Amino acid sequence: MSEADAPQAALKQALAAIQRDIDSTFDALLPVPGDPRDRLVEAMRYAAIGGGKRLRPLLVSAVAQMFGVDRTSAVRAGAAIEAIHVYSLIHDDLPCMDDDALRHGKPTLHLAFDEATAVLAGDSLHAFAFEVLSDPAMSGDPFVRVELIRTLATASGANGMAGGQMMDIAAETASFDLPTVTRLQQLKTGALLGAAVEMGAILGKIPSEGRTHLRGYARDIGLAFQIADDLLDEEGDEAAAGKALRKDAAQGKETFVSLLGIERAREQARILVEQAVQHLAPYGAEADLLRDLARYIVERNH
């Protein structure tokens, strides 16, 4: 292995580890009850287990690890935020929303099951996130639990992810400028990525005023992530993505790519990643995984 490959290898290993751990956490915490609710829990498992990059849980665990948090707690908190992400994808894929047929390379939940089950499975995963975080098994410290919950609830509601999704729907008929698209994306994807970083720091019992650099990092990778997503939507391969692409243009939505053009968008993503890495200057080698992750976010092909 060359030295240039080494960080990528560490990241690859961390991604594989978190994917394995999140799958086994969902598997353990979502047992099929053996009663008329089976179909609901099977739908939750179908959507939650075995798909996705698990970027949000990786962010939680990478930050938590910097502060010596035990891995079990980080993985549990990661499963909670991933449950929120998964529920939002289920609802987003519904016919009345994006009407998508493919997610993580398999039929979307409402096609594999039915629409009513998809609505309820999304709602149940939403509640599940807060069940996990409020459980004493999450942390013996109720203040840690309640701060995790507060961070995740705020990032996912009308002032976070759901608010961004609403702006995204409005973008089909309105013509948004760059500041408005930036705000939309900060809410739609940035809020939850920011919450992941914040949750890692909460587990590490870092007080709010000690999280400034990490927040700067999260803000920059959040935007870089979305620009990379827009570039993949424009140039990517549907098979690698495991979902339909080039829908934004078809729906007449402004994106970073439509507003900046491919070259300037790519350059902007690169600048944001360098900025994100600079925010980590106060930290040593313990933040290397976050540095690698920032670079991976713009270099990934799905």
Added chain:
Amino acid sequence: MSEADAPQAALKQALAAIQRDIDSTFDALLPVPGDPRDRLVEAMRYAAIGGGKRLRPLLVSAVAQMFGVDRTSAVRAGAAIEAIHVYSLIHDDLPCMDDDALRHGKPTLHLAFDEATAVLAGDSLHAFAFEVLSDPAMSGDPFVRVELIRTLATASGANGMAGGQMMDIAAETASFDLPTVTRLQQLKTGALLGAAVEMGAILGKIPSEGRTHLRGYARDIGLAFQIADDLLDEEGDEAAAGKALRKDAAQGKETFVSLLGIERAREQARILVEQAVQHLAPYGAEADLLRDLARYIVERNH
């Protein structure tokens, strides 16, 4: 006012007070942001403000009052559980679920707005409940906050309300017996009513082992409430109910009325209410509102 009317008058007053307080709490906590998310917040307000009996908040505040909890905290916790109830109605009314056109005497949210907005407004009210409960303004004691959250998340997810809704969908094609219908209703409506009582006791800092009698009360009024609902569905007036009735029979669902007949169902509800009142024997006049509420639940006409 005759003596027999006095308790009814006290309950009527308590209902009016909680309806006013829940409306003003939603109004204060859901300001329209003045940006492209306006439509989302307006939809949340449309569904949350000015409708419903507010039984769950009344249960929270009636129990909290028994233990000297300040009203502001009780009302906040009540708004959180009501937000969960409202989100479940929004999603339940969707075309892919019950496909209802009328709720609290006005068009359902997906008709007044659109389906995508209804999905997102439901999701946002779901998150809002946990934003409210996790906020330091809820309680200075993080343990109280996290216990409120744990109770509400568990009661609303796959092992509570959402699980009951899934069983309710299964009831359209399966032929459930009395124990299964009882279990279905304990999850679908009983879990959240139980959570309301539990949350009042948590605010009062009553330890779990001191809540046995209140849990018995909640279990009995939960079932009585559902039997009364089934009776109203069979015999009630759509204008007074503000929603479509007699859908269960049309969908071939077994209910307490279809399984027991009208007379035995009515008798069963009466027995449950008396049992519920007996659970309150350890308490004095401070539990009178709960006693009146139990009787109201089977006597109401909507």
